[in-house]
Amino acid sequence: MTSNPFTRLVGQQQAIELLTQAVRQNRVAPAYLFVGPDGVGRSLAARCFIELLFSSFVETQFHGSLQSRLRQGNHPDLLWVPTYQQRQQLTAAEAAQKKLKRKARSVIKIEQIREITEFLSRPPLEAPKNVVVIEEAETMTEAAANALLKTLEEPGQATLILIAPSPESVLPTLVSRCQxxxxxxxxxxxxxxxxKQTGHEEILQHPAVLSIAAGSPGNAIASYEQLQAIPEKLLQDLTKAPTSYRNALELAKQIDQDLDTEAQLWLxxxxxxxxxxxxHQPNIIIQLEQARKSLLCYAQPRLVWECTLLSMCQLYNS
Structure with a gap:
């Protein structure tokens, strides 16, 4: 067997051990549920696991490395849902440059589950079994989840991997059929x-970004990209208390003009x-938390920031 591809995954020893032993002992389960925060390596672990599983079979009909083919999503025995094309996203900086607003999060529909069923209806061509990976499994519609349940009950010569933030975010009947x-x-x-390994060492110079990341490299990178998308002068003015009521109102106006709701929530x-x-100002933290709640309740953003920044100004001048 080739060297363990899990060497590319950092800090998930329990997951690595469980998945590696499953392959080595030929005890791969029909279905897995990878649960945990975004950006900590769940998708990378899925690719490593599939590579380890598939590497036991010598490829003779296709050229190119197994790792490259799996990364590009063009292995005949692998189906990744959503597809790589569907998963392409702009960074916060790119979206800001194109002046794009946030769109509603996509969901996994029953039509995609039917594609899975069709994919699994044929035997594997090169690998020991077919593998289906479903990212953001928590976004499945009820109809899609119920349709997937039938597949999990009789997966045939296949293994399915569901990726979600928590067991509670997925239908309990699906969770009960997954390891x-x-x-x-x-x-x-x-x-x-x-x-450092991914070329994002500059993020280490931003303690606030690292705190937001909460141990997630993916979130750290996304947060840093969002940081770059916010006008530098605005950010500098906001990281110190407003100097006057007029200054507070001007800052609120600029936030409303320059940032969409997603960027304001990140801010x-x-x-x-x-x-x-x-x-270490608890009162300011409380004011900002109230701003978050108001934004999530679709209050008028400019009014939210006017109230928040005026309150902060009062706290500093009292």
């Missing part, structure tokens, strides 16, 4: 290692972390 593989946020050393997180690390 659960837990994933966790990384410790500081592991997070640092991943950011709340960033300012909470920044103010806490700089000054």
């Amino acid at each position: 659960r593989i837990p994933f966790y946020g990384l410790d500081k050393a592991s997070l640092t290692q991943v950011l 709340v997180d960033y300012l909470q972390q920044s103010y806490w690390q700089q000054q």
